[in-house]
Amino acid sequence: MIEQQHKRVAVIYTTRGNSGGNAAGQEQANALADVREMEARHSLASYGVSDAWFLHGSDTPGADVLHSLGQWGHGAALDEIVRLIRVTRPEVILTWMPNYVVGENHEDHQAAGVLATEAFDLAANPLAFPEQVEAPRERLGIGNYGEGLRLWQPKKIYYFSDTTHFDFLHGKGPECQTNDMSPSRKVPYSRVAAEAWNYYKTQNDFTDAQLKEFTEMPVRLIFGKSLVGGSATSDVFEGITSAPVAYTRARGYVPPAPGLELELGGPWAFYHAFWPAHNIEHLDLYSPEAQVAPGETLWVPLLIRNDTDAPKQVTLRSTLSSGWSQKPDATIYTVPAHDAYAIQLKITPPAAHKDTWQTLKWSAESGGQSVGSVTLRVDVAANGLPQ
Template structure:
């Protein structure tokens, strides 16, 4: 019995040793594709939007050797054309090539288009609808995971007096959401699940890695810039590039000159280069620090405190309803969205940029103001809404008595006619709510009457 046991044990060890000796080494696991790694990811709406920051990018790319990638939400198919009759989809085809050639002149080759339609207007919610919000977000998260940036630059997600393009705002919203989701493996998990066989066909999971960017900065198309002071770094364009031996403003003008279909960018840059008049391009690049997951001051360089490798995922608060009592009055529409969006994504600092909400329209145009009458009491209420308007303004709709059920709200659409034939100026408009003979809140909106803006 003992001899048999010893023989059996020896046989098992012998066979096991042979088997272990025959196990092959697994091949190395490939790292993320280094060809697509970026230090800076720019998320914007249209080809030529990148020109808002090319005065800084010239320094970052040529003299600091930073790698840059760009995401365009649309191909700019809704704009005008200074070069010919090509419009709509044909214009988009032209502007895509303009954008690629412009960025190639800066050495930027990794450029993606989300394929959303150009939606000129001022309401971000319209653009999020036409862009197919969820699809655009999934694509942006994918590109963020592919490029693995330390820093994201994008449009300000906020309503400002100025061009205030809703597509610009949508790009900022989606970039912010992607910043907060790209490091979460439960967000679009198909993107971070390993493929079954990467060397074969029909792999429907993507094999990316979660990635948490470290900082997000915003720039704005507002008509005024005073509110940006101290909110982020500013980069002078007047210094000369050590590698190119010309001022950064000239490099910015050269990059912009590729966008010739656009009179307010490419054609303007072409004329500036021909005349040697670069006053527009001499403006500094002004950024707003949205948030940083590494230690830095708001006005520090955008790479201050960043590290080369990955950092841990940082979750955000998300939406949490605020406790409200009684009857109240609020701005609705995009303003209501931004109030919750900023809190949900940990960028409440943006609310302090413009303490009084603002909008810009042309003289004689119609102003639409969405208001929300809330009743958070246990009883139905009738709420009286009245407007306090400057001379020359005419109310077409808005002031009325609104029946609001208990724990419900009433969306009220205010329609006003702005005075015609007046010089550019700021006006202050106020709406007051009253319930049961008592004040129930008020809303004030600053309105800039100026020419050249987008339809509201």
């Protein structure tokens, strides 16, 4: 698409990749980041991309998006991405899916998707980082205040995912085959990707077979939203012209209805509020899921919200598969009025359930009335990242 339609592309990396192993040499931490920035620039150049920016987030191996946002400085990272949207004025933004998924599920990926989505909704808002859009008083002078940028509203946003199961992606966005031939290079796009990947020596610990599988997979995009119409699965540039579009306000945070409610906490609670706030509630694509190795501990945060005017006593009951254990054992929680009780559960699966999916369920009641229930599908398999 980039090549065939002569599209211009730029890339923002929210980290410089300062963590993880080094398959090429001894360099670690900041030195590794320096090497990886060069690798990325060389790789991008191999397929015609010359503009890239590296933000100051630290590479944080884990699966909790809120951890990355905290480590990076959420506001500072958002400031930089909004600025770069105003500089580059993109028609389309491509980014990681802001969702918790079984797969690599890297928290830095999720955080990049969260920030890109927020920036999509803020770059045309003059109250968002207004110092960026203040006109310089004398543009040829020195000591000007204001950055002199213009407001800019991107038109579409699409996501991609590091999931290991693709069932939920079908029909949710355009899919591109990688065996199509590059007109200029006369090789399949998978080959272009493999050549681009070769520049990442510090991360290239794949076998040839793994690299072949990785680069020959179709590119599956997930439609986020469009301000210029078009269907979810149509061409990414359908409906896009060179004319700017007006600022479109996202829905924003919608508080829950008054009452008692049980829900999954942590990143799940965040996304539950985040998606409707940004008009992407259709990203609720599958039942909540997680991954844990047999014998290791799965963190399950639960949240009891009490949006009533009186304190409430809530009884929690769990329904776990045979052989699973849960701590703590407390089952009765007192939740003050207009407050929430965050329950941190540690769940351990038995070895016998290795390589199976299990469904865990928790339900709550108060005063003889059901408060609700939540389920979590768990893939009992090892994941390279800590949860």
